[in-house]
Amino acid sequence: MSALTLSPSEISPVRRILGGALRSREIAVAVVLVLVIAVTTVKNSHFLFGDNSWRDLLLTPSILLILAVGQAAVIITRNVDLSVGSVVGLTAYLTGRIFIAHPGTPVFLVFLIGLGFGAVLGLVNGVLVAWGKVPALVITLGTMYIYRGIFLSWAGSNRVNASDMPDSFLNLGTKQIASIPVLFLLAVVVLAVVGYYLYTARGGRELYAIGSDPDAADLYGLKVTRRILAAFLLSGAMAGLAGVATAARYGTVSSNAGLNLELQAVGAAVIGGVAIFGGSGTVWGAAIGAFLLVTINRALPVLGVQDFWQQFVVGVLIIGSIVLDRVLSVRRDRKIIEARDNA
Amino acid sequence: MTSATVGDTAPTTRTYPAYSRPLWRRVLLTREFAIIALLVLVFAWAAGNVANFNSPLTIYFLGLDNAEIMLIALPMALVIITGEIDLSVASVVGLSSVMVGILHQDAGLSIPLAGLIAILVGVVAGALNGFLVAYVGLPSLAVTIGTQALFRGLAVGLLGTTAKTDFPTKWTNLAQQHIGNTRYPVIVIPILVLLVIFVWLLHFSSFGRGVFEIGLNDEAAHFSGVNVARTKFILFILTAAVSAAAGIYITLRTGNARGDNATGDELKVIAAVLLGGVSIFGGRGALHGVVAGVLLIGVIQSAMRLENQTVNVINIVIGALLVLSVMSTSVLAWLSKQSARRTGLGTLRRRQAVASSSSTTER
Numbered sequence: 001m002s003a004l005t006l007s008p009s010e011i012s013p014v015r016r017i018l019g020g021a022l023r024s025r026e027i028a029v030a031v032v033l034v035l036v037i038a039v040t041t042v043k044n045s046h047f048l049f050g051d052n053s054w055r056d057l058l059l060t061p062s063i064l065l066i067l068a069v070g071q072a073a074v075i076i077t078r079n080v081d082l083s084v085g086s087v088v089g090l091t092a093y094l095t096g097r098i099f100i101a102h103p104g105t106p107v108f109l110v111f112l113i114g115l116g117f118g119a120v121l122g123l124v125n126g127v128l129v130a131w132g133k134v135p136a137l138v139i140t141l142g143t144m145y146i147y148r149g150i151f152l153s154w155a156g157s158n159r160v161n162a163s164d165m166p167d168s169f170l171n172l173g174t175k176q177i178a179s180i181p182v183l184f185l186l187a188v189v190v191l192a193v194v195g196y197y198l199y200t201a202r203g204g205r206e207l208y209a210i211g212s213d214p215d216a217a218d219l220y221g222l223k224v225t226r227r228i229l230a231a232f233l234l235s236g237a238m239a240g241l242a243g244v245a246t247a248a249r250y251g252t253v254s255s256n257a258g259l260n261l262e263l264q265a266v267g268a269a270v271i272g273g274v275a276i277f278g279g280s281g282t283v284w285g286a287a288i289g290a291f292l293l294v295t296i297n298r299a300l301p302v303l304g305v306q307d308f309w310q311q312f313v314v315g316v317l318i319i320g321s322i323v324l325d326r327v328l329s330v331r332r333d334r335k336i337i338e339a340r341d342n343a
Numbered sequence: 344m345t346s347a348t349v350g351d352t353a354p355t356t357r358t359y360p361a362y363s364r365p366l367w368r369r370v371l372l373t374r375e376f377a378i379i380a381l382l383v384l385v386f387a388w389a390a391g392n393v394a395n396f397n398s399p400l401t402i403y404f405l406g407l408d409n410a411e412i413m414l415i416a417l418p419m420a421l422v423i424i425t426g427e428i429d430l431s432v433a434s435v436v437g438l439s440s441v442m443v444g445i446l447h448q449d450a451g452l453s454i455p456l457a458g459l460i461a462i463l464v465g466v467v468a469g470a471l472n473g474f475l476v477a478y479v480g481l482p483s484l485a486v487t488i489g490t491q492a493l494f495r496g497l498a499v500g501l502l503g504t505t506a507k508t509d510f511p512t513k514w515t516n517l518a519q520q521h522i523g524n525t526r527y528p529v530i531v532i533p534i535l536v537l538l539v540i541f542v543w544l545l546h547f548s549s550f551g552r553g554v555f556e557i558g559l560n561d562e563a564a565h566f567s568g569v570n571v572a573r574t575k576f577i578l579f580i581l582t583a584a585v586s587a588a589a590g591i592y593i594t595l596r597t598g599n600a601r602g603d604n605a606t607g608d609e610l611k612v613i614a615a616v617l618l619g620g621v622s623i624f625g626g627r628g629a630l631h632g633v634v635a636g637v638l639l640i641g642v643i644q645s646a647m648r649l650e651n652q653t654v655n656v657i658n659i660v661i662g663a664l665l666v667l668s669v670m671s672t673s674v675l676a677w678l679s680k681q682s683a684r685r686t687g688l689g690t691l692r693r694r695q696a697v698a699s700s701s702s703t704t705e706r
Contacts, residue, residue: 080484082610134669135623137428137484141610142669145662152655260607263430263488276485308602309500315493319475322485 025273025325026285033292040299047302055176058184061294063088063242063249065187065287067261068268069194070122070238072286075269076198077231078211078278079129079136084239084265086147087121088258091243093151096160096253099169107169114244115237121147122236126229136232144262152255162251173249183245187287190241194234195283207231211278267314268293271321293317374620374672375632382639389646396649399526407519407596409641410530411436411589411605413634415612416619417541418582420633423616424545425557425575426625427476427483432586433608434494435468437601439590441498444507444600454514458591465587466580468494473579477572491609499602507600518595530592537585542630550574558625614665615640623669639664 037057041048048054067084074081091114098105098113121143128139162170175182198204206227210217218224247253266276272289274281296317297310305313362369370376389396415432422429439461446457472490476483520529545551553569565571594600619636621628640661647657 128666128670132670132673134673138617138623138669139666141614142662142664142666144610145614145658145665147662149655149658149660149662152658153653156653263491266488267492270485270488276482306500306503308503309496311492312496312500315489315491315496318489318492319486322481322489323475323479326479326481 026282026288029272029285029288029292029321033288033295036292036295036299040302043304044302047299054179055174055181056298057295059173059181059249060298061291062181062183062187063245064261064264064268064290064294066190066238066242066245067265068272068286068290069187069191069283070235071265072269072272072274072281072283073194073198073207074136074231074235075266075274075276076211076278076281077207077228078214079228079231080140080266080276081122081125081136081232081235081239082140082262082266083121083125083144083147084235084242085258085261086144086151087118087236087239088243088246088261089253089256090121090147090151090154090258091118091240092247092253092257093155093160095244095247096164099165100160103166107166107172110169111241111244114240116240118240118243119233119237122233122239123229125236126232129232130225130228155253155255157255159255160247160253165247165251169248170251173251183249186241186245190238191283191287195287198283203227203230208279211280213279264293264314265290267318271317273321273325275325276322373629373632374668375629375635378619378632378635378639378668382635382642385639385646386642389642389649393646393649396646401645401649402526403521403528405638405641405645406528406531406534408645409637410528410534410596411593412608412612412615412641413534413637414537414589414592415582415586415608416615416633416637417537417630418578418585419612420616420619420621420628420630421541421545421551421554422483422578422582423613423621423623424554424625424628425578426561427575427578428487428613428623429472429483429579429582430487430609430613431468431472431490431494432582432612433605434491434498435465435583435586436590436593436605436608437498437603438468438494439465439587440594440600440604441502441507441602443591443594445501448507448509454511454595458588461591462584462587465583465585465590468587469580469583470576472583473576476579477575495602495606498604502600502602504602508598510595510598510600514595515598518592530596533588538630538634545630554578555626558622558627560626611640611661614661618665618668620668622672 037048046053048057067088071081071084094117095110095114098110125136125140125143128134128143129136132139172182177185198207206217206222209220209222210224210227214224243258246257250257268290269281269286270276270289271292272281272285272287274286274289293314296313297307300310300313301307364372395401415436419429419432442461442464443454443457446452446460447454450457452460468490472483472487475481475486475490517529521527522529522531545554553564553571553574556564556567556569557571557574561571590604593604597604615637616628616633617623617636618639619628619634620632643660643664644657647660
């Protein structure tokens with residue numbers, strides 16, 4: 001007998017899904033990405049159809065893609081993790097040291113160790129942020145210095161060279177399955193798992209709730225501390241994974257490994273539509289943002305822009321995307337108010 | 344009638360003290376003073392135990408090497424007190440350095456004129472930050488991550504990987520000169536001038552009260568007549584202008600105009616400001632703490648360098664100090680909450696005891 005308070009949408013499902021997709025940020029960034037690739041390929045067909053072009057196109061963004069996934073999860077909870085660059089450097093060096101000490105270590109185990117080591121470093125961040133009730137910006141700024149310092153004092157003037165690592169590991173950096181690089185597959189698997197979790201699982205949805213309004217989430221009875229801890233743990237683990245991938249991809253690990261990656265990861269997430277104030281955005285968006293960032297960097301020299309200008313373009317992109325977000329949200333708010341007044 | 348009696352009985356003098364705590368506790372038991380005490384301790388320890396620390400050169404290089412951090416930390420403290428942040432300062436330093444190099448060597452302008460234009464470029468850069476944050480209402484963290492890349496990209500793009508190195512010795516020497524026969528470098532003079540200006544601005548002007556109020560609650564500040572947007576706009580311009588000035592100083596001191604000058608310095612500045620007791624939440628902080636924070640990092644660095652520690656260990660120490668200093672605030676707050684609960688319970692018991700005793704006497 002009870003009447004529905006909300007009538008089902010009269011728009012057909014097909015149009016609804018299509019409309020939603022057209023308005024979504026992820027699609028918009030993906031379109032820009034495709035445009036960049038298309039324009040560059042028209043200019044120089046080697047960009048897409050050269051010998052190793054297809055591989056490089058997928059392989060180069062993989063590491064930032066993994067980082068952006070972890071960073072997005074943290075930013076969604078209204079925090080930020082500035083220590084990821086240092087974690088990447090530290091884990092990459094650890095990977096090299098493991099192979100130097102135990103040349104026969106299985107590659108799979110090394111990945112697990114990197115993942116676990118990064119997770120521990122992330123957990124330290126999480127504990128300090130969640131239990132100390134201190135802004136993540138400050139804590140991760142501090143741990144960024146600490147982790148980098150540990151890395152540098154451990155490494156000293158040493159560096160890990162390609163000859164220190166087994167071929168089976170280094171091959172991962174270039175190996176392909178059905179013309180798709182292994183590292184890219186790894187990034188996609190990580191993206192799919194984390195993305196699906198954030199999209200459907202209770203724990204993932206709670207991250208959004210915490211980011212939209214931490215106090216409300218707490219009053220509602222969500223385990224805010226535990227969720228924030230988990231988000232930082234994820235970000236640390238992703239950085240650890242990216243560290244091992246860095247070692248495999250580049251073969252050498254010197255003292256500047258992972259330097260300044262943190263702001264690129266945050267930038268990728270922001271371009272992909274993850275709001276810096278938490279509560280909105282998806283890891284898909286962050287991943288496409290990372291893809292776009294790296295691809296633009298590679299496309300600029302082909303387009304005749306000196307690669308010194310890359311950072312400038314990145315800055316324009318970040319500012320443009322947050323201004324765009326603002327304009328869209330203002331327009332949406334106005335529509336909601338209009339709808340309310342007309343009702 | 345009634346209004347008259349109310350007027351008559353209204354107290355003309357305050358019957359309670361202006362402050363709940365005595366003066367010495369208000370001055371000494373603060374975060375700022377804790378940092379100053381730590382600075383004095385570290386300095387005294389280093390002077391006694393680190394070889395060559397107690398030489399005139401230490402003070403000279405302390406001033407020379409930390410000048411740009413000190414300069415930028417002053418306006419940055421004000422920005423952070425309003426609850427905002429500026430991550431683009433080091434990029435403005437780089438941009439200004441490149442501007443000086445290009446204007447002096449390619450356009451043939453004199454150093455003062457080139458410097459003036461570089462500061463104007465800084466003002467424009469700060470106006471962009473300030474406009475996006477204050478008037479468009481975007482989060483400053485995101486905006487200045489973007490402009491950090493933007494300004495750095497502009498600097499690197501203009502000069503590429505080349506560097507301008509040919510500056511008149513008159514100016515490069517000036518940047519390294521001592522004041523008279525003292526052990527202090529000349530750069531200390533502009534630092535002191537700016538310090539006086541910023542102390543006045545933050546602690547002795549109505550603008551400064553507005554800065555604190557915005558940090559505590561910007562809506563309340565708005566309703567009590569503080570022009571929130573204009574205040575933030577001005578602060579971002581000030582920060583970028585001072586950063587541009589620091590860029591000129593770095594260019595002259597090193598005799599080197601490069602696009603990647605001062606890369607990563609924004610985090611050093613923020614670390615020093617937060618170490619000095621400015622709250623990242625805004626609304627709290629004082630400039631004597633900020634000065635002590637910058638000096639503390641500088642003294643630790645020079646002492647450890649003299650002890651032949653590499654930059655790596657210094658990184659660890661600075662990071663640990665930063666984490667400990669912010670954690671200490673939370674720990675102290677938690678402790679005082681605990682003790683307040685305890686004393687709260689104590690007064691409750693006392694009241695109950697008084698109530699029960701008075702009721703027994705009535706009986």
